[in-house]
Every structure is written in C-alpha cells, then in structure tokens.
Amino acid sequence: MRKDLRGLRRSLLHLVLAAVAALYVSPLVYMAVTSVKTREGAGSTTPQWIPHPVTLGAYREILGSTDFPAVSWFLNSLAAATGHAALVLVTAAPAAYALARLNFRGRGAVFTVIVATLFVPPVVLLVPNFLIVNELAWVDSLPAVIVPAAASAFGVFFLRQFFSTLPGELEEAAELDGCNRWQTFTRVVLPLAKPALVTLFVLSFLTNWNDFLWPLFVLLSPESLTLPAGLGNFQSANNIRYDLVMAGAMIASVPVLLLYLVAQRWIIEGISRSGLKG
Amino acid sequence: MSVLAGAATAARDPGVSETAPGAPVRRMRPWTPWAFLAPYLLLFAVFMALPIGFGFWTSLHEWDINVPAKPFVGLSNYAELFDPSSVDGSRFWTAMKATGIFTVFSVPLLIVLPLLVALLMNGRFRGRNLYRAVYFAPYVLGVAVVGLLWRFLLDGNIGLVNHYLGLDVQWTTDLPGAWVALIGVTVWWTLGLNSVIFLAGLQDIPRELYEAAMVDGAGAWHRFRAITLPGLRPVTLFVVNATILASANMFGQSYLITVGAPADQTKTAIYLIAETGLRQFDMGTASAMSFVLAAFLMAASGLVFGAFRNRRAR
Numbered sequence: 037m038r039k040d041l042r043g044l045r046r047s048l049l050h051l052v053l054a055a056v057a058a059l060y061v062s063p064l065v066y067m068a069v070t071s072v073k074t075r076e077g078a079g080s081t082t083p084q085w086i087p088h089p090v091t092l093g094a095y096r097e098i099l100g101s102t103d104f105p106a107v108s109w110f111l112n113s114l115a116a117a118t119g120h121a122a123l124v125l126v127t128a129a130p131a132a133y134a135l136a137r138l139n140f141r142g143r144g145a146v147f148t149v150i151v152a153t154l155f156v157p158p159v160v161l162l163v164p165n166f167l168i169v170n171e172l173a174w175v176d177s178l179p180a181v182i183v184p185a186a187a188s189a190f191g192v193f194f195l196r197q198f199f200s201t202l203p204g205e206l207e208e209a210a211e212l213d214g215c216n217r218w219q220t221f222t223r224v225v226l227p228l229a230k231p232a233l234v235t236l237f238v239l240s241f242l243t244n245w246n247d248f249l250w251p252l253f254v255l256l257s258p259e260s261l262t263l264p265a266g267l268g269n270f271q272s273a274n275n276i277r278y279d280l281v282m283a284g285a286m287i288a289s290v291p292v293l294l295l296y297l298v299a300q301r302w303i304i305e306g307i308s309r310s311g312l313k314g
Numbered sequence: 315m316s317v318l319a320g321a322a323t324a325a326r327d328p329g330v331s332e333t334a335p336g337a338p339v340r341r342m343r344p345w346t347p348w349a350f351l352a353p354y355l356l357l358f359a360v361f362m363a364l365p366i367g368f369g370f371w372t373s374l375h376e377w378d379i380n381v382p383a384k385p386f387v388g389l390s391n392y393a394e395l396f397d398p399s400s401v402d403g404s405r406f407w408t409a410m411k412a413t414g415i416f417t418v419f420s421v422p423l424l425i426v427l428p429l430l431v432a433l434l435m436n437g438r439f440r441g442r443n444l445y446r447a448v449y450f451a452p453y454v455l456g457v458a459v460v461g462l463l464w465r466f467l468l469d470g471n472i473g474l475v476n477h478y479l480g481l482d483v484q485w486t487t488d489l490p491g492a493w494v495a496l497i498g499v500t501v502w503w504t505l506g507l508n509s510v511i512f513l514a515g516l517q518d519i520p521r522e523l524y525e526a527a528m529v530d531g532a533g534a535w536h537r538f539r540a541i542t543l544p545g546l547r548p549v550t551l552f553v554v555n556a557t558i559l560a561s562a563n564m565f566g567q568s569y570l571i572t573v574g575a576p577a578d579q580t581k582t583a584i585y586l587i588a589e590t591g592l593r594q595f596d597m598g599t600a601s602a603m604s605f606v607l608a609a610f611l612m613a614a615s616g617l618v619f620g621a622f623r624n625r626r627a628r
Contacts, residue, residue, distance in 0.1 A: 049434060050441070056431070057448045059502070064451070066474065067463050081472050131354035140347040146355075153362050155615070157608040159563060159584055163591040163601045164365035164372060170379060187361035192354060217346050246456025248566045249584070253592040264458035271462070271570050278466050285459045296454045300447055303454065307507065308514035 067289070070282040071095070078279035094283035104280065106287055108259045109266040112178065113245055113288075116262055119182040121240040125233060128191030133221050135192065136199035137207070147196075150189045162250075169254060176256045185244065191236055198232040199225065235306035238299050245292055263288040373601035380595060391602035402590075402599050408578055409586040410607070412568075416582065417561040420497045424557045425550075427501060428508035433542075435509070436516040446513070450506035457503070461570030464499045468571065485571075492572045492580050499567055504560070508553050515549030516542070551622045558614050562607075583607045 066085070070078050071094055073087040078094075098106045134140075135147050165184050166175075174180040202225065210220040226233070251265040261269070267288060270281045296303060373391055375384045397403045431449065435442055452460055467474045468485040476482060485495040523541045532540065565584050568574060574581030583603065591600025 046439065049439070053434060053441075053445045057445055060448050060451065063463055063467060063502075066467070067459075070466070079472055081477075083474050083477055127354040127357055130350040134347040134350035138342070138347040138350065140344070143347070146351065149363075150358065153358075153366075155612070156366060157559065157563075157611040159587060159604045159611075160369050160601075160608045161362070161365045162584075162587060162604060163597050164369035165361055166592055167368065167372070167379065167597065168360065168365060183357070184361040187357040189358075189362075217342055217350075221350070242454060242456075246454075246458070248457050248569075249588060252569075253588055264456060267458045267462055268570065271465070271573065276465075278469075278472075281462050281466065285462055288459050289455050292454050292456070293451070296447075296451065304446065304450055304510050308510040 064289075067282050067285055070278060071286045073279050075277060075279050078277070078282070094277075094279040095287075098280050098283055098287075103258065104266065104270070104284065105259050106263075106266065106284055109261050109263045110287060112260065113262040113264075114291075116178055116181045116251075117241045117245040119178070120186060120244040121237045123182060123186045124191045124240045125237055127186060128195055128236070129226065129229070129233065130221065132192045132195035133199050133225060136196045137204075137225075138217070150192060154189050154193065166254060175254055176260050178260075180254045181244070181247070181251050181262060185247070185250070191240065194236055195229070195232060198229055202228060231302075234299075235302045238295065238302055239306050242292060242295070242303070369601050370605065372597050373605055375598050377598040377601070378595050379597060384598075387598070391598045392606070394599070395602055395606060405578070405586060406583070406603055406606075409581050409583040410610075412578075412580055413562055413564070413583040413607075415493060416496060416564055416580075417558060419493065420500050420561045420564075421554070421557050423497065423501050424504060424508055424561070425554060428505050428553075429512050429546075431505065431509040432512035432516055435513055446506075446510065448506075450510055452503050453507045457566030458570065460499065460503045461566050464495070464502075465571045468495050468499075487572070487575045489576060489579060492575065495571060496564070496567050496580060499571065500561070500564065503567075504557075508557065511549060511553055512546065515546045519545035547622065551618065555615055555618045558618065559611060562611055562614070 066083075069085060069087055072090050072092060073084070074089065074091055074093060077084055077087055098104045135143060135150075161184075169175055169180045169184065172179070174183075206224055206228070207220050210224045215223065245262075246264060247262075248264045248268065251262045252268050255261045255265050258266070258269075263284070267281070267284050270276060270284065374386060374388060376387050376391075377384045394400045394402050395406050398407055435446060465486065466472075468476075470476065470482075470484040470486065473485070475485065483491045485491045519541065523545070524537060527537050527541060563584050564582050565588070568580050568582050568585055572580045574585065584607070587600050587603045587607065590603065591597045
C-alpha cells in the first residue's frame, strides 16, 4: 500500500518533469527542422514537423550571401570568444594569485576596490566604454568585443576563491627548492588550479559568444559582426525569412551545444557555485 | 557561494587582511605582487575605473561624438530627464515604466518557478541529471538565438503558439500580449539558470536536519518552512538580487521580439540608452539616463539586502 503510493508519486514526478522537458526540447527541434525547409515550407501556416522536401538551401544561401556573411560571423565569434577567454585567464589568474597568496601593503584596499565594482550596474559603463573604444580606434573591429569585458572583477574573484583553498605547504616546498614567486605560481599553483581555470575559460567563452547588446552597437559593417549581432540584423529586414533565420540560429547554436555536451558538468557547477548572471 | 554574497563576506574575511594564514612568509621584492597584478589592473583602470568617472563627466556635457564642441551644461541633462514634458524626459519615463512592468512581473515568476523545479529535482532518481541539462540548455544558447526562435514561434500568422493554443493574438505588436510574450520567453530562457543555483543551495542543507525533524514527526510543509526556506536564505538573497538586476537590464528579448512595439511601450531603459547614446550619439543625455537607471538599480539592491537582513533580526 505504502509502496504503491511511492510508486505513484514517482510516476507523477516523472510526468511533470517530462512535460516541462518537452516544452524545452520541442522549440529547439522545430528550429532545427525549420532550418532545412524551403522558403515556402518555413512560412507555412500549419506546423510541419517533418519537412518535405528536406533542403540545405537556407544554409547555402546564408553561407554564400554578402548581406548575411555567416561564415565571417562564425569566424569572428570564434576569434572573439577564444581571445576574450584567453585574455581573462592570463590577466585574472596572476592578479587573483597575488590577492589570495602574496602579502603586501595595499592588498586589502586593492581587493576592496575591485570587489566594489561588482556592485556597479554595468549600464553606466556602456556610453563611456564606447567613447574609449572609439578613441582607441577599435570600433567595428575585434578588440572592441575581446578586451573591455575582461575588466570585469568576476574572473579575479572566482579564481581568488579557488587559490585561497589551496594548502600553503606546496608553495613553501617549491620555494625551499629554489623557485621564485613566478615559478611557484606557474609550475605548482597553476597545474593544481586546472579545473578552476577550465571552468573560467568555458564560462568566459560562452558569455562572449552569446553577448548581444555590445557587439550589436560597437560592430557596424556586415563582415565584422559576431553571430548574435548578425542575427539581430535579420530582425530589421522587412520580410523575415524564417528558413534563413533558423539556419543562422543553428549555426550559432550548434558549437555551444557541442561545448555544453562536453563540458556540461563544469558549466553548470561553475555557474551554480558562483552565480554568474549574464 | 555566490559572487555577491561571497563579496559581502569577503569584506569581513580575515584572509583579506595583510597576512594570509597558510601563505608562505618568505620575503619578496616589494614590486613582485604589483607585477602579478599589473596586467589586470591596466584593464581595470581603462575599462572599469575610468569609464565610471568619464561617464559622469559626459553626463554633464552636451556630448556628440561627431561634434567637436562639447559644451559643459551642468546638471541640465538630468533636469531635462526629470521634466516629463520634454522629449527626452517623456521617452525616458516611458522606458523606465516598461522596465518596471517587466521587472515586477518577471521576477516573482523567476523565483517561484525555479524554486519549484529545484525542489522537484532535489532527490535521487533516474534521469535527474538529464532533466537538469535539458532545462539549462536554452541559457547556453544566448538571447539572440532564443529571441529569434520565439519571434518565429510567436508570429501572429504562422506561429506555433497561436496554432496550438487556438488563439489569434498578435504577441509581437499588441498589449498586453507583448508583455506575456516577453515575460514568458524570459522565464523559458532563464528558468534553468535559477533552478541550478537553487538546487546547489538545497544540496548544501545538511540531511541530518531533515532526519531529526522527521524523528520529531514534522510534516513535509513544516520541514519546508522550518528547514528548507531558512537554509536557502543566502542563495535566495543572491538569486533575487541578480534576477532583479538582469530583468531591469532586459534588452535582447525586446529588441528581437517586439522591437519596442507598440509605440515604444515595451522599449526598456537600457534599450533607449543604447539607442540614444550609441546610435543617435546623444551621449550626454544617454549617460545621464544610465546614472538615473543605476540609482534605481542600486536602491532596489539596497531594499533587497535590507529586507533579508530585517528578517534575520526578527
């Protein structure tokens, strides 16, 4: 009797969770399905879950188009996200190590100032950073979408928390062996920090890959856009071609979904433990 | 736990004082730590510290990127915003109202629904990690993909939503349908994000507390009130605060789904600021707008932190 009740509750739980999951999977499936439809099929007023005919025409059209140069967007996105994530690691890691492990005058003050900016609403940076990027002649080029966001305190804060948990004996041993501070950091501390570094790299990559507002305004010419900014321009087209839009959305989605498949645990753990909010 | 909650405790953390316990005490050259810090501090100075001051300076000027003369106008950009009869003022408060409506209606849903999902998933059963991965997936895709996908599904003529619900609503151009669409899409997009944060919080609550309560004969509702909710307080504080800030900075959904329609009534404040400053290059006005918005956001955060602190005192 009691066991039956538990079985019933379990089935009910699965029913609810599966229904919600269907609401998540089906729109994504429809995006994929629509991307291989003809122009007419995509604009049909009755839902068509199995396209006939199946065509790669939409992909061919945007990959060869000069108005929507999706190949350039893809390469720009890849370069920007990789460059940004690498810049975050090489700047944040040594800074976080100094703040976690080195004793020096002013450390508390530096840390307080950096942490305080986590409370500054990013909207106040929008206009002045555009002016600064313009002064540097970076408007409409990749450095504009790689560099400024790396000033965020997030990476430093994230890694500092990790470095603080490492046992100090290893560093002492390294120094008894004659390592200087930099050698201790690169040869002993960084290898130990690999999980945290990978997590920060993946999170920074994803954030940059998906960033929308900033690239939309700071990148201008069609061939210098990132994927999200390029996709945003579809919206301003008078007659939206949904076969093209969904093919473009697929090109933007598949790489991050693959990354998600491989690094799912790191992404979810990293985000749920640090509360990154895009 | 979270960046902000962690930051708040870090300020009192003895580890931040001048000597860290456990850290090697060997002497080093005085400039060594600064060499470690220099690359980041350069970025921080140019793209974080400088723009905060520079943005305020800009807001005190009539500033167009293409016009060499940038006359100092004192607080008149602000005065204009607070004059609802001026063009900028009326546009700004329409946008602030849109931001307010979106925030007030989206935040409760983005707290309660993810908490429910997290509670459902807080157990051991087959497929749990798969469900978690599925719910979280849209967040990985980003707002451009999600916005365009739903712009398609919500289309008044060919969209699946109207088809399956048997409705004839113009979700992208009419009120209140547009708000339902924007809030619904946002819930779909970020439900998984808040759920995994709540779930991590739930898993930090010690099992023994529940076991002890069961021995005392406490029912499920009582255990939820007496153990789960208090145990989740730090996580909830973080999620509420972060969700308010994210909702108040909503841009992509509105840009892609409604384009601000009808008549700019779903054009949010950050949308207007970006358009005014970075498209029309009226940077003085846009900067003033962003500082007024920032003041509202900081006040909202203050209220949230205050509310959570009071509850603790009681």
